[in-house]
Amino acid sequence: MKRIYLLLLSLLLAVFVIADPQYEEHLHLEPLPQGLLLASFNFKSNATLQSFEQQHFRYIPRSLGQILQHARTKELHLRFSSGRWDAESWGARPWDGTKEGGTGVEVWAWIEAATSEDAFFHWITLNHALSGLFCASLNFIDSTRTTRPVHTYEPVGDHSNTSLSSLHLLHGTLPREVVCTENLTPFLKLLPCKGKAGISSLLNGHKLFDASWQSMSIDVRPICPERDSLCMVEMEQTVDMVLDIERSKRPHDNPIPRPPPVDQLKCDTSKPYSSPNACFPMDMSNMQLWSLSDVFGRPIKGSCLATDVRGERSESVCIRVPYEHQVFTSQGSIERKDPSSSHRCYVLPEYDDFDMALPQQESPAVISRPTPPLYASRSFTGHGQERGGVQTLLTNPSSNVAVSFTYFETLPWFMKPYLHTLRAQIATSPSHSQEEIIKSIYYRPALDRQRGTQLEIQITVPPASTVRLTYDFEKAILRYTEYPPDANRGFDVAPAVIRLPPNPTDPSSKAVYLRTTSLLLSLPTPDFSMPYNVIILTSTVIALAFGSIYNLLVRRFVGADEVESFSLARIKERIKARIKGRFGVMVDRFSNKEKKTQ
Numbered sequence: 001m002k003r004i005y006l007l008l009l010s011l012l013l014a015v016f017v018i019a020d021p022q023y024e025e026h027l028h029l030e031p032l033p034q035g036l037l038l039a040s041f042n043f044k045s046n047a048t049l050q051s052f053e054q055q056h057f058r059y060i061p062r063s064l065g066q067i068l069q070h071a072r073t074k075e076l077h078l079r080f081s082s083g084r085w086d087a088e089s090w091g092a093r094p095w096d097g098t099k100e101g102g103t104g105v106e107v108w109a110w111i112e113a114a115t116s117e118d119a120f121f122h123w124i125t126l127n128h129a130l131s132g133l134f135c136a137s138l139n140f141i142d143s144t145r146t147t148r149p150v151h152t153y154e155p156v157g158d159h160s161n162t163s164l165s166s167l168h169l170l171h172g173t174l175p176r177e178v179v180c181t182e183n184l185t186p187f188l189k190l191l192p193c194k195g196k197a198g199i200s201s202l203l204n205g206h207k208l209f210d211a212s213w214q215s216m217s218i219d220v221r222p223i224c225p226e227r228d229s230l231c232m233v234e235m236e237q238t239v240d241m242v243l244d245i246e247r248s249k250r251p252h253d254n255p256i257p258r259p260p261p262v263d264q265l266k267c268d269t270s271k272p273y274s275s276p277n278a279c280f281p282m283d284m285s286n287m288q289l290w291s292l293s294d295v296f297g298r299p300i301k302g303s304c305l306a307t308d309v310r311g312e313r314s315e316s317v318c319i320r321v322p323y324e325h326q327v328f329t330s331q332g333s334i335e336r337k338d339p340s341s342s343h344r345c346y347v348l349p350e351y352d353d354f355d356m357a358l359p360q361q362e363s364p365a366v367i368s369r370p371t372p373p374l375y376a377s378r379s380f381t382g383h384g385q386e387r388g389g390v391q392t393l394l395t396n397p398s399s400n401v402a403v404s405f406t407y408f409e410t411l412p413w414f415m416k417p418y419l420h421t422l423r424a425q426i427a428t429s430p431s432h433s434q435e436e437i438i439k440s441i442y443y444r445p446a447l448d449r450q451r452g453t454q455l456e457i458q459i460t461v462p463p464a465s466t467v468r469l470t471y472d473f474e475k476a477i478l479r480y481t482e483y484p485p486d487a488n489r490g491f492d493v494a495p496a497v498i499r500l501p502p503n504p505t506d507p508s509s510k511a512v513y514l515r516t517t518s519l520l521l522s523l524p525t526p527d528f529s530m531p532y533n534v535i536i537l538t539s540t541v542i543a544l545a546f547g548s549i550y551n552l553l554v555r556r557f558v559g560a561d562e563v564e565s566f567s568l569a570r571i572k573e574r575i576k577a578r579i580k581g582r583f584g585v586m587v588d589r590f591s592n593k594e595k596k597t598q
Helices: 002-019 049-053 062-070 116-134 181-189 292-296 530-554 568-597
Strands: 023-032 036-048 073-083 104-112 167-174 213-223 232-244 315-320 334-337 343-347 356-358 375-381 387-395 403-411 415-426 438-444 453-461 466-475 491-493 497-500 512-515 519-521
Touching (some): 036 049, 073 116, 116 181, 453 466
Antiparallel strands (some): 023 036, 375 387, 403 453, 438 453
16 A cells, blocks of 8 residues: 555656646747837746755756855845836836846845844855856945845745745845846856757847847746645746847948938828928838848747647747737747737747748737836936935826835945935825825935945825925045046946835736836046146155255265366366377277287
């Protein structure tokens, strides 16, 4: 009986493992207004928690797994972002903003430790290791750039109640970091196919970093689908970008845009000033022809370990276009089209290249994305080098539902806000009191050269309203050694993070994240040429003083009566004597040469 029980248990575990593939990849394409294209790459790698702890690495790379184990990191979230997501034109963010980071580099993690000091030690170890792995400046995240959010972030993975009590959340940002190909290359090396096959073969640094907006993310978390079930460790890698189709189609050898010939222009005859002699070009940006090879510079190189729960090849590429639009693909691919939705997905050929082309359509191939639940923008106010202000505009587009969220800001220590100047008022209706808008405030003041300012505010915006959040701050004066090489450019301030909690009435809803743009703070900058001027002036004074003292010590002074009288005849005699002496020497040399020749 015991053997039968063990056999059944092993069969159940085998079925569970087969039903949960260890690697998945998916590419979602969606045309946006103004001739743009949203491309979202998603890669998921799974491993059992037991094999991960025993360092049996297969799809989760050993280089990252050992770092997490050494730093006692139970959950990691890493973001590389650049550009700005235009929510007013493009709509809601992909993945509800959960895979998006602020400008530069953003990282937060849950670390297991007994004390806060021990957690910070492992946090520094984690950042130094990730800095070497991803060729980024994460080693510059110190205590001044580290915060401990209270209301903004929650664990995404499944953690037991006993482990949650010993987990510490730490968050750090580097808004000044420039994301480039040096970060993409190690990102691709974490994938099983290393960017050589599958949808990752489309990821090209020239195209990715030429995008209007791009974000790369890495999330590692534990997953326990059910209680007392086999727990997994999931690593999810995501690349989102917004490409300009027309700019991406330009050849590398001739990237300069040129106007089309006259015979290829399509005129907009609906304009009142349209005539045979005047042509107003029609906007064809949303109806132009494009393909994967044109936009990304290459087709997809076959498939990469993409299987579904039955072990068959899964759908790797999906596109969101109107149902009646035509989409051409390469031979060997399988199309799965859902009549009830605007999505159509394709199964990639196993070994052959895959390409997708959208011919020129008579109607735009753009389907509007959902409206975001909140619009946010932040800017500086005031003038001068001593004080300033920050203004944040929070707009609720809904006409009947109020929006509640957490507003989180991380400020550098040299930017000291005045909390008593914090004001929140509705721009269209100033009659609302501040207590109706701001529900609670968590404030952790900064310490000079030790930690930054942490500000978390619970805010509620009424329907169809815009809240203006303002406060004043004071600029500190730094030591001249604390300025960067390009001090006159300014200092980057990390973007604000906004978290909208999930809908309590909908169990399937998740939190939505928004981020504002980063700010550029101008501080009082000293004249760095003064040290060199002081060095030169000091050297000149020392040279003059040393020369005068040296002359006084070395020179021999003689009285005027002891000096021989000046006589012109004596000078002439000395000159003649020297000339005769030189002439005699030359005669002696010439006579010696004649004797040797004889």
